[in-house]
Amino acid sequence: MVCRKLIRPNKGKGFSLIELIVAVAAAMVLILGMGIILAHSQRDFTRMFKRAHSDVVEDAYSARRVFDRVVRKATSRRCDLISNSEIYVYYYSDTPDAPNRELVDPDRFARLHVVSGVLFVDYGEISVGAFDTLDPTSLSASTTLRLARDVQVSATVPLFSVRARTVRMAMLLDNGEESMLVASSGVRHNK
Amino acid sequence: MDTITITPKEKRSGMIMPLVATIVVFIFLLGIAMLKIGFSSRFTAARTTTEIAARSAADAGLAMAMHLLKETRSVSSASDVPLENTRAAFSYTVTPDPVRGFRIRSVGTSDNISKTVYAMTWATSFWSYAILVDDTINLKSNMLLDVWPENSTFTPTIGTTSTETGAITLSPNTNIPGDVVVGAGSNPDTVVSSKKSSTINGDVYASDNDLEFPFWPVPDGLPPIPWPEEPNGLTITTNRTYLTPITFGNGDTISIVGDVTMYVAGNMRLNSSAKLIIAANSSLELYLGGSLIADQGSEITNYDEDARNLKIYGTPTCRIIDLKNSGNLWAAIYAPNADLWIYNSGSTYGSFIGNSFEMKQDAEFYYDTRLLEDPTEHPSFFQIERWWERGDDLI
Numbered sequence: 001m002v003c004r005k006l007i008r009p010n011k012g013k014g015f016s017l018i019e020l021i022v023a024v025a026a027a028m029v030l031i032l033g034m035g036i037i038l039a040h041s042q043r044d045f046t047r048m049f050k051r052a053h054s055d056v057v058e059d060a061y062s063a064r065r066v067f068d069r070v071v072r073k074a075t076s077r078r079c080d081l082i083s084n085s086e087i088y089v090y091y092y093s094d095t096p097d098a099p100n101r102e103l104v105d106p107d108r109f110a111r112l113h114v115v116s117g118v119l120f121v122d123y124g125e126i127s128v129g130a131f132d133t134l135d136p137t138s139l140s141a142s143t144t145l146r147l148a149r150d151v152q153v154s155a156t157v158p159l160f161s162v163r164a165r166t167v168r169m170a171m172l173l174d175n176g177e178e179s180m181l182v183a184s185s186g187v188r189h190n191k
Numbered sequence: 192m193d194t195i196t197i198t199p200k201e202k203r204s205g206m207i208m209p210l211v212a213t214i215v216v217f218i219f220l221l222g223i224a225m226l227k228i229g230f231s232s233r234f235t236a237a238r239t240t241t242e243i244a245a246r247s248a249a250d251a252g253l254a255m256a257m258h259l260l261k262e263t264r265s266v267s268s269a270s271d272v273p274l275e276n277t278r279a280a281f282s283y284t285v286t287p288d289p290v291r292g293f294r295i296r297s298v299g300t301s302d303n304i305s306k307t308v309y310a311m312t313w314a315t316s317f318w319s320y321a322i323l324v325d326d327t328i329n330l331k332s333n334m335l336l337d338v339w340p341e342n343s344t345f346t347p348t349i350g351t352t353s354t355e356t357g358a359i360t361l362s363p364n365t366n367i368p369g370d371v372v373v374g375a376g377s378n379p380d381t382v383v384s385s386k387k388s389s390t391i392n393g394d395v396y397a398s399d400n401d402l403e404f405p406f407w408p409v410p411d412g413l414p415p416i417p418w419p420e421e422p423n424g425l426t427i428t429t430n431r432t433y434l435t436p437i438t439f440g441n442g443d444t445i446s447i448v449g450d451v452t453m454y455v456a457g458n459m460r461l462n463s464s465a466k467l468i469i470a471a472n473s474s475l476e477l478y479l480g481g482s483l484i485a486d487q488g489s490e491i492t493n494y495d496e497d498a499r500n501l502k503i504y505g506t507p508t509c510r511i512i513d514l515k516n517s518g519n520l521w522a523a524i525y526a527p528n529a530d531l532w533i534y535n536s537g538s539t540y541g542s543f544i545g546n547s548f549e550m551k552q553d554a555e556f557y558y559d560t561r562l563l564e565d566p567t568e569h570p571s572f573f574q575i576e577r578w579w580e581r582g583d584d585l586i
Contacts, residue, residue, distance in 0.1 A: 189578035
């Protein structure tokens with residue numbers, strides 16, 4: 001019969017134990033290798049994704065950006081460093097196209113401060129004529145924005161420091177999985 | 192009879208190929224995702240770097256425009272000036288401000304990012320300071336600093352461009368009612384040395400910028416005139432140049448009548464009890480090529496008691512202005528290289544700008560606020576009065 005011819009003759013031998021062990025071992029090595037490659041790829045991907053998109057990174061970017069903007073337009077006449085992690089800077093409410101010529105003194109303030117590991121910026125107005133005798137702690141904010149979470153405040157390394165017209169920020173963000181040191185300094189350009 | 196269909200070995204479906212294909216596809220997708228994230232991170236980093244470069248270029252353009260404005264005091268512009276060691280470049284324009292001074296627009300570009308900053312600036316008189324020096328200020332004990340006229344609400348400022356420790360020394364019981372300015376970038380706490388009981392009512396702060404003291408040029412067309420052998424009783428009514436050192440002998444009196452501009456190329460000395468009188472409704476602009484020494488008992492009388500009526504300018508070779516005036520002195524001095532030594536037995540009124548300033552005895556120094564209203568052109572400096580940037584819409 002034709003069907004019979006297509007069937008390998010059964011000589012009763014099958015796989016030997018040795019052959020089976022070798023085959024299983026080869027398969028194990030193959031599967032293990034693939035598994036390691038896949039696991040590493042997955043781990044690298046996760047790590048890379050976190051580095052690119054974690055809260056730490058996004059917070060660091062926004063904190064630095066706001067800090068630069070606020071400090072660069074601040075007045076060099078005054079800057080109140082209340083503590084290592086709290087600072088007031090003052091600026092003019094100029095429009096992008098022209099300065100507000102009626103202003104003799106800065107009419108706005110920005111307060112950068114840390115509460116329970118979160119960096120906030122408060123904005124508000126300064127009453128006309130109050131700038132020279134201003135008590136910063138009496139200022140009330142009209143807007144508060146959260147800039148960064150997981151801020152590590154050190155007793156020895158100041159978060160904010162002032163040197164002449166320059167204000168410096170050195171902030172460590174650490175959420176347990178990712179950490180990043182954000183350092184920025186800005187020159188107060190306004191008189 | 193049952194039929195058994197046996198598939199040939201080469202046509203049998205296995206698990207290996209689909210498994211391998213699945214893994215390859217999975218790794219491929221993972222790789223693509225990683226590349227995308229890497230690219231995204233790299234793009235963000237590159238953009239941030241480019242923004243910083245553009246911003247630095249804009250700042251550099253503004254600094255260059257300010258520098259040129261100080262030198263030329265006129266409008267200027269430049270475009271596509273490369274910022275060294277970067278791909279960034281800047282362009283700036285200095286135009287007259289519709290209200291006052293100049294407006295600077297500086298654009299920094301790096302790749303496809305641009306940043307624009309603006310500044311408004313105008314000339315501020317050096318004589319808006321009571322005392323301003325390049326080196327040291329030494330005020331003796333019990334010195335009083337105040338303003339004149341008495342009803343003025345202006346608070347006088349003293350300052351130095353020095354950053355050295357102890358550049359400003361306030362002896363005991365010295366009172367500064369206004370601000371004290373020290374050199375840019377310095378620590379005010381170390382530059383100002385305040386002795387016991389000395390007080391500063393204003394703020395002590397570092398200057399906004401590095402102040403430079405340009406020399407005020409001697410006007411052209413001052414005819415040379417010889418100094419008389421017997422100058423006593425001389426009345427000067429016309430502009431002139433003395434090319435040799437001049438000395439007022441003991442007891443000599445020289446008067447200035449009218450508005451006179453005078454250049455003394457050499458030293459000028461008032462011997463004991465000599466007098467230089469600026470008459471009523473008169474003024475003297477005195478340019479010094481050498482030192483000015485007024486000996487003990489000499490007198491410089493400004494009849495109208497107005498510092499605007501006696502302006503003393505030092506050229507680069509004027510090194511010492513030593514005044515031992517016996518009466519009150521009203522004067523505005525601008526001598527960038529000169530050490531100003533004041534021994535006045537009376538009070539001093541005006542504004543003193545020099546290399547250094549020393550009040551040798553306890554006395555009164557009044558800043559003459561009328562200098563702020565002086566309409567004539569005199570030494571001034573540019574500093575940024577207002578700064579802002581485009582795209583500042585975050586706050």
